Amino acid sequence: MEEFPKGNLWHASVSEAVVAPPLDGDLDVELAVIGGGFTGCAAALEAARRGASVALLEAREIGHGGSGRNVGLVNAGLWLPPDQILAQMGETEGRRLIEVLGGAPARVFGLIEREGIACEATRNGTLHLAHAASGAEDLASRHRQGNRVGAPVQLLDAAETARRTGSEAFHGALLDPRAGTVQPLAYCRGLARAAQAAGARLHGSTKVTGLSRSGNGWEVRAGGHRVRAGAVLMATNAYHEGFSDPFRPSYVAVHYSQFATAPLPEEMRARILPGGRGLLGYGAGYVLFPHGSGRAHDPRRHGRRRGAGR
Numbered sequence: 001m002e003e004f005p006k007g008n009l010w011h012a013s014v015s016e017a018v019v020a021p022p023l024d025g026d027l028d029v030e031l032a033v034i035g036g037g038f039t040g041c042a043a044a045l046e047a048a049r050r051g052a053s054v055a056l057l058e059a060r061e062i063g064h065g066g067s068g069r070n071v072g073l074v075n076a077g078l079w080l081p082p083d084q085i086l087a088q089m090g091e092t093e094g095r096r097l098i099e100v101l102g103g104a105p106a107r108v109f110g111l112i113e114r115e116g117i118a119c120e121a122t123r124n125g126t127l128h129l130a131h132a133a134s135g136a137e138d139l140a141s142r143h144r145q146g147n148r149v150g151a152p153v154q155l156l157d158a159a160e161t162a163r164r165t166g167s168e169a170f171h172g173a174l175l176d177p178r179a180g181t182v183q184p185l186a187y188c189r190g191l192a193r194a195a196q197a198a199g200a201r202l203h204g205s206t207k208v209t210g211l212s213r214s215g216n217g218w219e220v221r222a223g224g225h226r227v228r229a230g231a232v233l234m235a236t237n238a239y240h241e242g243f244s245d246p247f248r249p250s251y252v253a254v255h256y257s258q259f260a261t262a263p264l265p266e267e268m269r270a271r272i273l274p275g276g277r278g279l280l281g282y283g284a285g286y287v288l289f290p291h292g293s294g295r296a297h298d299p300r301r302h303g304r305r306r307g308a309g310r
């Protein structure tokens, strides 16, 4: 798998740093975490804070996978509308999932605040846009369904949407005030740094090449060393490499592209997404938000617009 592309905006603009040297000996821990993305770093942080001995093993660098390359929207739900989730999962489990996802941004922004993570966190809500009349109907239906399950989403008409986006191209929008945006690589590194401060060992450039049961626990093999662990968390996502037994995640490839503009002039910045919100388009499938709208940092980077298409 390719290394981090050097032109990657997140890599170029990250201010969080974490030191994770390669594993250099055998270890005995309660929890071994394989993979240093959001999942692995957040789990290592939580387990270490509860007093467990933890070793996190990352094949490349912290945030190498999806966590250092994504769009940075901190969403409060799935793409699927609530009725579809309830129909597929049943009332009890479906409501539980909706509730957990609805509370996710509060959890993420709470963690950022507690651990002092410098990741340009902006919690002004996100806009879900309709660029066709059919999209507006879809949003109205999502609005009804969302309100019914307790989501505080608001439906905006075309004029209000134009005011908030700086564009008259849209038929309306759904505002989710719970959501927001982060610089994802910085968030991931910040989680890792906090996990380390809580006592977790972090080892980068340490690809796990073998995993097997050993007594009541597990034996993890990486870089010529062995880690004995009471429990293992596999957090390798679709970036999984190195071993396929006893588990290997399966996934479906979806094409996606992301780009960032050059920094925008102040006049344009005041007009386009003045509240610094992220937005998602229904139908065409794209997201956009003003990078650098959170905490001030390098002014040369301030005010870029980033977009992604699916």
Ligand SMILES: Cc1cc2nc3c(=O)[nH]c(=O)nc-3n(C[C@H](O)[C@H](O)[C@H](O)COP(=O)(O)OP(=O)(O)OC[C@H]3O[C@@H](n4cnc5c(N)ncnc54)[C@H](O)[C@@H]3O)c2cc1C
Pocket: 034, 035, 036, 037, 038, 039, 040, 057, 058, 059, 060, 061, 062, 063, 064, 065, 066, 067, 068, 069, 070, 071, 072, 073, 074, 075, 206, 207, 208, 209, 235, 236, 237, 238, 239, 240, 241, 242, 243, 256
């Ligand atoms: C283009 C794109 C845009 C997205 N946009 C958003 C968004 O706006 N908002 C949102 O919430 N989500 C978004 N996502 C989804 C989000 O990025 C992922 O859900 C999240 O990053 C997954 O985190 P993770 O820790 O599970 O996995 P990853 O971050 O992928 O981490 C897996 C790690 O495992 C490591 N690894 C693999 N094999 C081994 C091994 N053998 N030994 C050791 N380490 C190993 C990899 O190197 C990698 O670092 C997006 C995803 C993509 C691809």
